[in-house]
Structures are given as structure tokens and as C-alpha cells.
Amino acid sequence: MSQYQYRHFDSAKQEIRLLILHPGGGEAMVEVEIVHHSLADCPAYEALSYVWGDPTVTEDIHILAPPPAAQIIWPTETQETIQGPTIEPIVPEHHSGDVAASADDSSHDGSHITYIFKVTTNLKSALQHLRTPTKPRVIWVEAICINQQDDAERGHQVRKMDQIYRNCSQVCIWLGDAEEDSDLAMELINSITESCLAPMRDNPHKEITFDSTFVPVFEQFYKDKKFACHFRALLSLIIRPWFSRLWIVQEVVLSTSKIILCGNHQADWACFFNTFLFLFLHAKEKSMLEASYRTSFEIIFHQLPLTVKERWRRSIGMFLRLGAMAISWYDYSPPIVLREALLELRGRSMTDKRNAVYAILSLTSDITPVDLDINYRLDRLEVFKIATRKMIEQSRCLDILCDACTCMHGEYTFPSWLPRFDDQALPCGCGSFLGSTFTFNSSRKLSDNTSAIKPVYFASQGRTAEAVIFGEDGQLITDGIFVDRILVVMQRSTWTGLPNDETELTVPKEWFSLAYPANSFRKTTHPHETPDGSELDSQNFEVLWRTMMANRDSPTSCEPAASQYGEEAQQWLLEHKQCDLVIPPKEVFARNSHSTFLKFKRRLYDTLQKNTLIAIESGLLGLARGCVAPGDQVCILLGCSVPTILRQVPNIEREEYILIGESYIHGMMDGEAIDKLDKGEYKLQKITLV
Incomplete structure (x- = not known):
């Protein structure tokens, strides 16, 4: 068999390629046909969202093409099924001039020529799971529908990808094969869907509203002995490579219908997304569930290795923001620069x-x-x-x-x-x-x-x-x-690892010595220990605490920080003159406390992560990398x-x-x-x- 050769696009027709995924099952060879079609009058098709995987590990699929003297006429009988758009198995007609590639006649069966095509293992598995036993399926797959060896074509087709995803009937999100406990995760999602999120099927773009009616249902889940296993499985699922991939953003945001597949399980996108809101946002925000839920959650979460924790935090954050973007784009087109x-x-x-x-x-x-x-x-x-x-x-x-x-x-x-x-x-x-x-x-x-x-x-x-x-x-x-x-770069704040794999921030006490008259940054560049009897210079201290907060109570605030922060910080300093300010993460991420001083420490946790205190020659204080x-x-x-x-x-x-x-x-x-x-x-x- 010879290697498949791509036919060039007709630029006047704004063409894309689509796959006809032939029916099959099990380990039978994956067979597809590639056809050109104008974006203006494409038939119904799905689009695949997935992760390539290791590009050096590939497997064969077969591309079936008509002989060089023939051209496929797209079948006109299409229908929608629960599996997506399918084509009735009509024998295609042929006309001359479609395939420009040469082929080995020994692979010619009279109606098709079979070409070998290399794909990554993950893509082959996705195609195996997507194909149906009896009918073809029409799919757009970037790795096959775009000639990856032709830089000019890649640019040409990437410019069309927004239209491709907007126009597709459904995006099939392939998370990968079933591994370890992924089936448990998908079962938990479907169980929560059946119990709480069934209305999402009727309005998939609406976010659920958490209220008291969810309490008994939620308690049923987290009190179940199996919940811990299912919950760990969900954490493992969310750190799969798909969730951190860049291309998925436009694939998810621009499409109007999405389905998630993992192994032999599948879940509707809206139910999948709202399950995570249900578990990680809504429930934690409700005081009626706070104590029992946090106990269950923290026991499970703190048993995870540090690397898994960090990947989970990052993945769940990116996923929830991605889902919010998708809802926003469905309602309107946000003006994002x-x-x-x-x-x-x-x-x-x-x-x-x-x-x-x-x-x-x-x-x-x-x-x-x-x-x-x-x-x-x-x-x-x-x-x-x-x-x-x-x-x-x-x-x-x-x-x-x-x-x-x-x-x-x-x-x-x-x-x-x-x-x-x-x-x-x-x-x-x-x-x-x-x-x-x-x-x-x-x-x-x-x-x-x-x-x-x-x-x-x-x-x-x-x-x-x-x-x-x-x-x-x-x-x-x-x-x-x-x-x-x-003029001066002060001793940097430090980060210390704790036994539970968290990291606390320590602000050096030398910084606070600048608030005392003897060490005024307007007089000296070498602050020393604060005498027990010294009194704060109120002007110095205000400059210091406002600088440490970058004079804002949040990263997006346009107003100066409220004076209450200084009052709370001053009270702490008067009680702890010779102490570093230690900010443990549990205080930073505590959800129930509304203490002004805690908010002050939360803000420092953000501003001082990568910045340090400096003084310039004119005597002003600042923060810099x-x-x-x-x-x-x-x-x-x-x-x-x-x-x-x-x-x-x-x-x-x-x-x-x-x-x-x-x-x-x-x-x-x-x-x-x-x-x-x-x-x-x-x-x-x-x-x-x-």
C-alpha cells in the first residue's frame, strides 16, 4: 500500500476536508474516507476535540479513496442520530479528477484504493470509540483533515477553525481511554446528573442555581461510603492532559453542543461542568454544608501528593473558567482583547x-x-x-x-x-x-x-x-x-513548605522596622531592630502598609485600600514588635472569615509572591520583582x-x-x-x- 497524498484545496470554494468514519467495532482496522466540501454548504458533521499524545508513537489507520479517475459525490441522504450525523450507506458515484496521488494498483479493490495513514495512539482510540457498528459517521479531525506537513495549508485552515467549530453539529471531547478509576468518575458525574441536573438536558447553556433542595441530595453523596473513591477518581480525571490543552478553548467556547467521552462512558458537557460547580463551588459557599463538606473534602484532598494537588488546583481552575467562558459566548460575544x-x-x-x-x-x-x-x-x-x-x-x-x-x-x-x-x-x-x-x-x-x-x-x-x-x-x-x-532592596519575604505540602509566606520583621522614627526610610537605608519602647511613626507606617498591599484591596480594584487595613495591621504590629508576619495558606484560603486583617494578609499573599520591598533614592518605597x-x-x-x-x-x-x-x-x-x-x-x- 502507498502513502496517502493530500489533494490541494480549491481556494475559490473555501473548502475544508471531512472524514467519513466507516462503521466497525473492536480491534478491526479503522477505515475513513476524506472528502472536500465548501464551508458554505457542508453537510451535518461533528468535530473532535482531543490531545494528540506522543507524536512519536503512532499506529496505522486506512484511508479509502476512489481510483485516480474517479471522484466521490457526497451522498445526499443524511440523518441525525444519538451518535451524531451519519450517512446512509449509499454506493458513491465517481467522476474524474479527484485524487492527485499515485497509488499502488495492488491495493486497488475495484472501487477504492487503500492508503496507510499514521496517527497517534490516542487519536486511533478516539476513532475506534466514535465509530458505530452499522453506519458511517461524519467528523472533522484536525490532525487528518489538515495536511500537517504543509505550513501554508496549516495557516489557511487554522484561519477557518472558528467557522468549523461554530458550524459543527456537536463537538466530541475525547478524554482518553479508561484508566484505573476513570469509570468511577464518570459514574459519579452521571449519578449527580440524574439526581440534580436533569433540567440541564433541556437547557444546556444555563447554570444551575444551588438552593436548599440540593442539601439532602448532596448529603447523600458525601456520606456514602463510596463517595471518597468516586471523589478521588474525579480529581484524577480533571488532571488529564485535555483539560490543560490550549486548542480546546476555542473548540469548547465556539461550539454550541458538546459531549464528553472517556473510555466507554460519556456525559453531556453541561452536566459535566455543572457537576464541578456543584461539588467545588456551590456546596462550599453554603454555610449549611460547610463544616461537614469541608471535613470530607479536606480529608480526601490532603491525602494527595503535592504534585497532584497543584495539578488539580490548576486544572479545576482552568476548567471552571473555561465553562464560564462558554456560557458567556453563548449569551453574547464578550469583547476580549x-x-x-x-x-x-x-x-x-x-x-x-x-x-x-x-x-x-x-x-x-x-x-x-x-x-x-x-x-x-x-x-x-x-x-x-x-x-x-x-x-x-x-x-x-x-x-x-x-x-x-x-x-x-x-x-x-x-x-x-x-x-x-x-x-x-x-x-x-x-x-x-x-x-x-x-x-x-x-x-x-x-x-x-x-x-x-x-x-x-x-x-x-x-x-x-x-x-x-x-x-x-x-x-x-x-x-x-x-x-x-x-537604593535598597530589602530582605525578601520567604516561602516555607509545611508538612501538609502547603506553603506559608513569611514577611521579615525588618520591613516593619521602617515604620519607626529611628529607622525612617527617609533618613537611613539600613533599618535595624525596633526598640521595645519606640512608637510608630503613623506617616511611615501608612506608607509601608499601603506599599505592601500595592494600595489596593484586590488586583482589579481602582480605588486606594481602605484605612481599616492599616488600623488592623497596626494593632498586630503593636502586639508583635519583634515578630515576622507569617501567613499560612489555611488563613488565606479560609472561606468563612471576613476579618479585615485576614483580607490584609490575603492581599500580601498575592502581592509578595514574586515581589520584594524596595526603597529608591528619593525615599519612596515600592515593590518590584x-x-x-x-x-x-x-x-x-x-x-x-x-x-x-x-x-x-x-x-x-x-x-x-x-x-x-x-x-x-x-x-x-x-x-x-x-x-x-x-x-x-x-x-x-x-x-x-x-
Whole structure:
């Protein structure tokens, strides 16, 4: 048998390829036909959402094609079944000119030529489970319907994927073969569906409302002796690779009907999603279930290894936000800008790193595939540069530069100003002081009014980046103001592992010594131990606690932090003068406490994860990434809502700078530097970032 050769698309017809999956069962060879069809008049078809798996481990399937002198005429008799769109087994007619490939006549059976086609093991298993015993099934499968060896075709077809998923009758989500206890997980989902979520079948896009009628049903589940086993199985299921894959976002969000398959079990998407809301959100929010539920939940959860815990937390968070996005897109098309989508979806897995940008263009409102050509002939660096340039040129905003990760990578194969959109580690805390329009309202839907969302800070006072130049050697040249230098980098806060695999944050007591007159950061750069008899300097302390919170009570708040936080923090400090401030995770994630001081500690847990306290030469305090150093310069770039930290590149003829990252400088977040610029106290200059 010869290898299958793809026939080129007719560009005038806006064609895609579809698979006719032949009936079969068991270990019988998977057989498919590939046909071309215009998007404008496609028959009913499904689309497969899955994970490729190891691309080096492949198995054979057979592609059946008519002889070179024949062409398949698409059968006209189609019908919908519970298994999806199927084709009545009509003997196809043939016309000349369809298949351009040469073939070995020895595989010619008179009506078809059989070609060998390599697919990953996971894809073959998906096709085996999707096929029906008696009738063909019509499916779009990216790995087969797009010639993966043709970069031009890949770009051409990826631009159509939003239409492909919008127009399909159903997306079949393949989680993989049954493993260990996955059957238990699917059984739990179906049991909860039967008991509580049956109405979802009639309105799959509506989120359930939790009320007291659910209490006895829920208690029945968590008191059942089998619940612990089923619950662990659910945790194992949610960390499967599909849930962290990047491509699934558009596949789920853009489609109107979805079904989830795992081994021989299946579940409706809406019931699957609402089961997780039922177990992990609604029940935990209800005081009537809090004590008993948390006891059951924590016993199970804390028995898990640390690596599994972290994967579970990440997976369940991504899944619930994905489901909320899908509900939002069904009701309306939220105006999501590319930068926000890149940050929201950063950390998801992909085989081709260029897809960090390409895979989400169908979801964004400001930059689309029309604005940014999908071109797989470009390397990753060029794709990221083009995307960043497009975002800056369209928005005249430089906040995207704050998403670069110089601290983490410690290497400059990328320009320091260029974000690594494909980064999955996310350890650097980039974008710590920037708000997000990617927010969910009380109904867990995306905000549909970005114009009502204000920037969190106004360091450049709304001035836009009007004169950005992108150099041929990777430089970015823009206007900015050098306002000061870092004088002191305080001892960093530390993270300590606990026996239960959690991590607590310790804020050094030396930080609090700055609140006392003898150690005022306006007088000395070397704070020492606080004398027992010293009294707090109220002005110093207010600057300190507001700086530690970045003067906001949440990452998206536009208003200064309330004074009550300072009052609570001061009371603690008066009682613990010589103590570090230790913030255990149990306090941070406690759901029932509304203590102001606890909220203060929660905010510190966020702001200090990757940032440390600094003092600049003028005496102002601030927060910056842990990799900053004395001598680094504080700069206000026009078009950037927060101050940036720059480091001059040594031993070069030109004056160039490495972007270290964004910062919070108390007293410079509301346009104070721009006011001084207008008064002639500062000078605007061209700044070259490399």
C-alpha cells in the first residue's frame, strides 16, 4: 500500500476536508474516507476535540479513496442520530479528477484504493470509540483533515477553525481511554446528573442555581461510603492532559453542543461542568454544608501528593473558567482583547509554541486572523514580535511589556521587552500590578463592557505611546521619563513548605522596622531592630502598609485600600514588635472569615509572591520583582500604566536598557511624574529596550 497524498484545496470554494468514519467495532482496522466540501454548504458533521499524545508513537489507520479517475459525490441522504450525523450507506458515484496521488494498483479493490495513514495512539482510540457498528459517521479531525506537513495549508485552515467549530453539529471531547478509576468518575458525574441536573438536558447553556433542595441530595453523596473513591477518581480525571490543552478553548467556547467521552462512558458537557460547580463551588459557599463538606473534602484532598494537588488546583481552575467562558459566548460575544486572552490562557499546553498566539485569535475582538496573518513559515520569535507590535500599534498602550519574563529566564535569546506567551511555568509574577478586563461577574460570566473597566493605576496619566519604533535588531524605542534609582532592596519575604505540602509566606520583621522614627526610610537605608519602647511613626507606617498591599484591596480594584487595613495591621504590629508576619495558606484560603486583617494578609499573599520591598533614592518605597538590584532605574514609559524597572546594558557604545519588569512605587502611581514633566522638573527622552 502507498502513502496517502493530500489533494490541494480549491481556494475559490473555501473548502475544508471531512472524514467519513466507516462503521466497525473492536480491534478491526479503522477505515475513513476524506472528502472536500465548501464551508458554505457542508453537510451535518461533528468535530473532535482531543490531545494528540506522543507524536512519536503512532499506529496505522486506512484511508479509502476512489481510483485516480474517479471522484466521490457526497451522498445526499443524511440523518441525525444519538451518535451524531451519519450517512446512509449509499454506493458513491465517481467522476474524474479527484485524487492527485499515485497509488499502488495492488491495493486497488475495484472501487477504492487503500492508503496507510499514521496517527497517534490516542487519536486511533478516539476513532475506534466514535465509530458505530452499522453506519458511517461524519467528523472533522484536525490532525487528518489538515495536511500537517504543509505550513501554508496549516495557516489557511487554522484561519477557518472558528467557522468549523461554530458550524459543527456537536463537538466530541475525547478524554482518553479508561484508566484505573476513570469509570468511577464518570459514574459519579452521571449519578449527580440524574439526581440534580436533569433540567440541564433541556437547557444546556444555563447554570444551575444551588438552593436548599440540593442539601439532602448532596448529603447523600458525601456520606456514602463510596463517595471518597468516586471523589478521588474525579480529581484524577480533571488532571488529564485535555483539560490543560490550549486548542480546546476555542473548540469548547465556539461550539454550541458538546459531549464528553472517556473510555466507554460519556456525559453531556453541561452536566459535566455543572457537576464541578456543584461539588467545588456551590456546596462550599453554603454555610449549611460547610463544616461537614469541608471535613470530607479536606480529608480526601490532603491525602494527595503535592504534585497532584497543584495539578488539580490548576486544572479545576482552568476548567471552571473555561465553562464560564462558554456560557458567556453563548449569551453574547464578550469583547476580549488579545493581551487579556494571552494572559488568561497562558500556561496551557501546546505542541507548536506559535499556537500560543494563533490558537486564540478566533476569540479576540481587537486583533483577529484578518489583522494578524497565521503563518507557520515564521519562527516563534517572529510570531511573538508581530503579535506584540500589533497590540501596541492598535492600543498605543505598553502594558503588554510588563508581561515579559526576564527575571525567570535569565537569558536574552528573546528581547527583554518581548513576552514569552508560550511560557507554562509562570513563576515570575509578571503583570502583578496590572488589572484585567478578563473578569467574571456574579453570574460567573465574562464582563461585556470593557469600556466601564478602568486601569488600576495611572502612572503615565493616560498618555499614549505614540512614537514606538521597532528596530531591525530587536530593539524597541519609545518615550519615557527616568525618575529615580533603586537604593535598597530589602530582605525578601520567604516561602516555607509545611508538612501538609502547603506553603506559608513569611514577611521579615525588618520591613516593619521602617515604620519607626529611628529607622525612617527617609533618613537611613539600613533599618535595624525596633526598640521595645519606640512608637510608630503613623506617616511611615501608612506608607509601608499601603506599599505592601500595592494600595489596593484586590488586583482589579481602582480605588486606594481602605484605612481599616492599616488600623488592623497596626494593632498586630503593636502586639508583635519583634515578630515576622507569617501567613499560612489555611488563613488565606479560609472561606468563612471576613476579618479585615485576614483580607490584609490575603492581599500580601498575592502581592509578595514574586515581589520584594524596595526603597529608591528619593525615599519612596515600592515593590518590584525579586531580581531587581540597587542601581536599577525607575522609569515611566508613556503608554504604560505602572512604573518599570530598567537596567542599563554595560560596555556598549549606545545607551540601551534591559527591561526587568513592572513595579509599584508609592507616590508615583497616579501620574505624579507626568505632572513634574509638565512643570519642567523631568525630561522626556528616547529609551531603547533590548
